[in-house]
Amino acid sequence: MIATVARPSPPPAANRLSEQAVSCKGVTKEFGANGTKTLALRGVDLEVLAGQLTLLVGPSGCGKTTLISMVAGLLNPTQGSVAVLGTNLAKLSGRHLVEFRAKNIGFVFQQYNLLPALSAFENAAVPLIITGWSRAKAFAKARAMLATVGLGHRADNFPSQLSGGEQQRVAIARALIHEPRLLVCDEPTSALDAQSGQTVMELIKQVAVQPGRAVIVVTHDSRVFGFGDRIVEMSDGRILAGGEQ
Amino acid sequence: MNWLALRMLTGDRSKYLGLIFGVTFATLLMTQQVSIFMGILTRTGNQILEVRDADVWVMDNRVRYLDESPGLQDTDLMRVRGVPGVAWAVRTYRGIVKARLEDGNTRNVRLSGLDDETLVGAPREMIVGSLEDLKRPDAVIIDKAGYEYMWGHEPYQLGRTFELNDRRAVLVGVCQVAPPFFSDPIIYARYSQAARYVPLERNLMNYILVKARDGVDPAELCRRIEERTNRMALTGRQFFWKTVRYFLSSTGIPVNFGITIALGFIVGAAVTGQTLYLFIVENLKQFGALKAMGIPNRGILWMIVLQALLVGGIGFGLGAGLTAMFFIATGKMTQLAGLHMTWVALLGTGAAVFVIVIATSIISARRVLTLEPAIVFRG
Numbered sequence: 001m002i003a004t005v006a007r008p009s010p011p012p013a014a015n016r017l018s019e020q021a022v023s024c025k026g027v028t029k030e031f032g033a034n035g036t037k038t039l040a041l042r043g044v045d046l047e048v049l050a051g052q053l054t055l056l057v058g059p060s061g062c063g064k065t066t067l068i069s070m071v072a073g074l075l076n077p078t079q080g081s082v083a084v085l086g087t088n089l090a091k092l093s094g095r096h097l098v099e100f101r102a103k104n105i106g107f108v109f110q111q112y113n114l115l116p117a118l119s120a121f122e123n124a125a126v127p128l129i130i131t132g133w134s135r136a137k138a139f140a141k142a143r144a145m146l147a148t149v150g151l152g153h154r155a156d157n158f159p160s161q162l163s164g165g166e167q168q169r170v171a172i173a174r175a176l177i178h179e180p181r182l183l184v185c186d187e188p189t190s191a192l193d194a195q196s197g198q199t200v201m202e203l204i205k206q207v208a209v210q211p212g213r214a215v216i217v218v219t220h221d222s223r224v225f226g227f228g229d230r231i232v233e234m235s236d237g238r239i240l241a242g243g244e245q
Numbered sequence: 246m247n248w249l250a251l252r253m254l255t256g257d258r259s260k261y262l263g264l265i266f267g268v269t270f271a272t273l274l275m276t277q278q279v280s281i282f283m284g285i286l287t288r289t290g291n292q293i294l295e296v297r298d299a300d301v302w303v304m305d306n307r308v309r310y311l312d313e314s315p316g317l318q319d320t321d322l323m324r325v326r327g328v329p330g331v332a333w334a335v336r337t338y339r340g341i342v343k344a345r346l347e348d349g350n351t352r353n354v355r356l357s358g359l360d361d362e363t364l365v366g367a368p369r370e371m372i373v374g375s376l377e378d379l380k381r382p383d384a385v386i387i388d389k390a391g392y393e394y395m396w397g398h399e400p401y402q403l404g405r406t407f408e409l410n411d412r413r414a415v416l417v418g419v420c421q422v423a424p425p426f427f428s429d430p431i432i433y434a435r436y437s438q439a440a441r442y443v444p445l446e447r448n449l450m451n452y453i454l455v456k457a458r459d460g461v462d463p464a465e466l467c468r469r470i471e472e473r474t475n476r477m478a479l480t481g482r483q484f485f486w487k488t489v490r491y492f493l494s495s496t497g498i499p500v501n502f503g504i505t506i507a508l509g510f511i512v513g514a515a516v517t518g519q520t521l522y523l524f525i526v527e528n529l530k531q532f533g534a535l536k537a538m539g540i541p542n543r544g545i546l547w548m549i550v551l552q553a554l555l556v557g558g559i560g561f562g563l564g565a566g567l568t569a570m571f572f573i574a575t576g577k578m579t580q581l582a583g584l585h586m587t588w589v590a591l592l593g594t595g596a597a598v599f600v601i602v603i604a605t606s607i608i609s610a611r612r613v614l615t616l617e618p619a620i621v622f623r624g
Contacts, residue, residue, distance in 0.1 A: 069622050074618045074619040095541060115249075115531050118253075122252070126538065130246070130539050130544075186622045
């Protein structure tokens, strides 16, 4: 449990509490060549509002990960359009898309994907360093961010010295340090025990969800459903319920 | 970004050291073998380079290298002296004779017969004794390596006698000269003295050493001599390279060294390439995460190239250092005399290492550059 969690400063556009952060229209995604085509998404419509924690739930293979990959600008849809923070991602060139992602989107991965050679605070500082911050400033902010997620005392530890739950908290600090307007979390609790999973979801709920920031959590862990402001259910490449406000 | 690349590289100590070891080993192998190869080739013509007081060597047209030298006629010497631009021309003899030591052992030795009056072609550096002593009866001078070859590490003992083709020879000096290709001792004697040591030959003189007059180009002088005498005339440098080319084309030396050098390159490339590739593949998810977080492909490519350049630089430095230590450690060994690290070997190896690390980093980087960043969402 996180008893005393300080909330970080709100991201820009905090006044736009219910702004539409993500809008997917008729999104279809096909994988494979002619003979072995797989339809991962079949005309998905999805809206996500800022200031909310949206859970994307469904069984394995239903297309959740494909959908958030497109929302994060990591995959292109075969058909349909994806707009994030009012920008149609298809209209961004490769370089602009990378910059857009670096500035506006934070990521929390199932396997944390921390760099083993970096300490916790160095890992947390990576997004700032990527965007050109000086190391000294980035490290100072990273230490503060780790304190926010309750890991100030483990800032100098390396990932191998941290438990799974602690590593995921470092990953959350890394995802939020550059104050993104969209946070995408892929199965953040699936590699954790129940207690650690609970802690991580409380942290996301308390620290990440901010006015002006949308949070999407992909999960099939029914124990965390209670944290969502909204639950979008998927099955077989389609949204069954909760896709639109 | 540079900081990130270097921390990722040095964070995995075993891979980092493995990469450095690969490059170090490749550098050591290539630099050392290329240096030895060049040293040995130089040794094939060292006896030519040692003659610094003459500009041109005149010889029979059939000569392919220094030791293979049919005799010239005495009239050739007169004709050469008559060529315009010749300051002076002297006879010399180069050949192999058999020496018998006090204990009855025999050795082949390289005999240099020097012009009696001028001693042109005599060694420049005497360790003990004096060149003037060559004018004494039966006097010979031997090179340092040859002395050790014949008498081991006994102290230098002037006045000791031995036989050359059953004729008495008296040691009057020990000199320092660049070693020849074979480790046979080099013995210097007056031409008239050498004639007594050589089995009877119709034409003993096999080379004429020529000095060009001031202002006369030696290459032009060679052309004039060939035109007027119908004998082959080469500058010292030309004769040196002719001898080197003979050894390159007629012996297994280049092939054997070439194989070793190629092996060094292949082993270095394989070890470095494989380790770097594994390093990249094992960090694929991390690179994917960095791409997702906003590092563009060119940034990732630079990170990998920087890692490779660092490993290449450190490995090359260590390899070159180890090669230098090898040559320092073996520099005093008589049988390895004249072998040292050359700047050509160092430069060539540096270029090879650069090619290895850049090529392997680009090959390895392809996996990352073609990686869909969405891979990070796959558990």
